[in-house]
Amino acid sequence: MTTRVHEFDWPDRVVVGTVGRPGERTFYLQARMGARSSSVVLEKQQSAALADLIEELLDDLANDADHPVSVPRETPPELVDDDPLDPPDDALFRTGTMRLGWDPRTMQVVVEAFPLQEAPDDDDPLALADADEDEPEEALLVRMPVGTARAFVQRTRRVVGAGRPACPRCGRPVDPDGHVCDPLDGA
Numbered sequence: 001m002t003t004r005v006h007e008f009d010w011p012d013r014v015v016v017g018t019v020g021r022p023g024e025r026t027f028y029l030q031a032r033m034g035a036r037s038s039s040v041v042l043e044k045q046q047s048a049a050l051a052d053l054i055e056e057l058l059d060d061l062a063n064d065a066d067h068p069v070s071v072p073r074e075t076p077p078e079l080v081d082d083d084p085l086d087p088p089d090d091a092l093f094r095t096g097t098m099r100l101g102w103d104p105r106t107m108q109v110v111v112e113a114f115p116l117q118e119a120p121d122d123d124d125p126l127a128l129a130d131a132d133e134d135e136p137e138e139a140l141l142v143r144m145p146v147g148t149a150r151a152f153v154q155r156t157r158r159v160v161g162a163g164r165p166a167c168p169r170c171g172r173p174v175d176p177d178g179h180v181c182d183p184l185d186g187a
Contacts, residue, residue, distance in 0.1 A: 006031075006038040006092060007141045009106070013037075014144050016047045016156040017085025022164045023175050028088045029095070029113060031142045039088035040095050040113050040140050044160060051156035053100050054109060054149050061102070061146070069107045071146045079151040092138055108143040115139075 008014065008031040018025040027047050030039040042050075062071035096116030103110050114136045144152065164173035170181040 001135055001137065003135050004138045005141050006138065008033050008038070009143045010108075011142060011144060011148075013081065013086075014111075014142050014148060014152055015081055015085065016042065016050075016152070016159050018159055018162075019085065019088065021176070022162070023173065025163065027159075028085060028091065029111075029140070029142075030085060030088060031140070032086060037086055038140055039086075039091045040093055041091045042095050042113075044163070046095060046098065047156055048160045050098060050100070050111070051153045051160070054111075055153045057100065057102060057109060058146060058149055058153070069146060072150055075150045075154045076147045079147050081151055081155055092140060103143060106143060108145055109149040111140075111142045111144070113140040 011031045011033045013032040014030070016027060016029055018027050020026055025044070027042040027044055028039045029042050029047070029050075030037060058071055059073075061067050061069070062073055093115035095113045097114045099110075099112040099114075101110040101112075102108075115138055117136070164175060166172065167174050167179055167181060172179070172181070
């Protein structure tokens with residue numbers, strides 16, 4: 001099977017955004033180039049981890065004196081993106097595996113997202129046969145320059161942190177409808 005790749009080289013926009021109210025938000029990774037855009041669903045933890053790993057990659061590149069590209073340590077002001085998420089009509093897929101890399105040929109950060117794979121049903125022999133296929137049906141491939149990647153990290157952290165506030169007593173998220181703490185140890 002051939003993987004259908006939704007590829008964005010030098011996108012006009014690449015962001016993480018949400019739809020829904022805190023506690024019920026759906027996270028999207030969205031790329032746009034001209035009139036074409038694609039979105040995939042992410043988990044909140046995937047969004048946060050992706051931002052952390054991109055920042056680590058950028059910091060490593062910035063600290064490498066032999067690296068041929070100047071990597072900004074802060075988000076360039078002209079690249080800050082506070083606009084709402086474009087309406088994600090239909091997400092391509094719910095993301096399972098992601099890969100992060102550096103393309104030395106184009107000097108860009110590369111993000112690849114692949115669909116979440118369902119666990120095969122042990123009672124279905126056809127499902128076991130399909131499980132041998134490692135190639136996903138679809139993939140999202142985004143290559144972004146280093147300044148855009150810094151802006152992506154800044155925005156993603158802000159979006160992830162904009163959820164429900166943490167309870168000062170137990171640290172768990174407080175729902176808009178209230179919160180009951182679990183009993184503390186020894187109480």
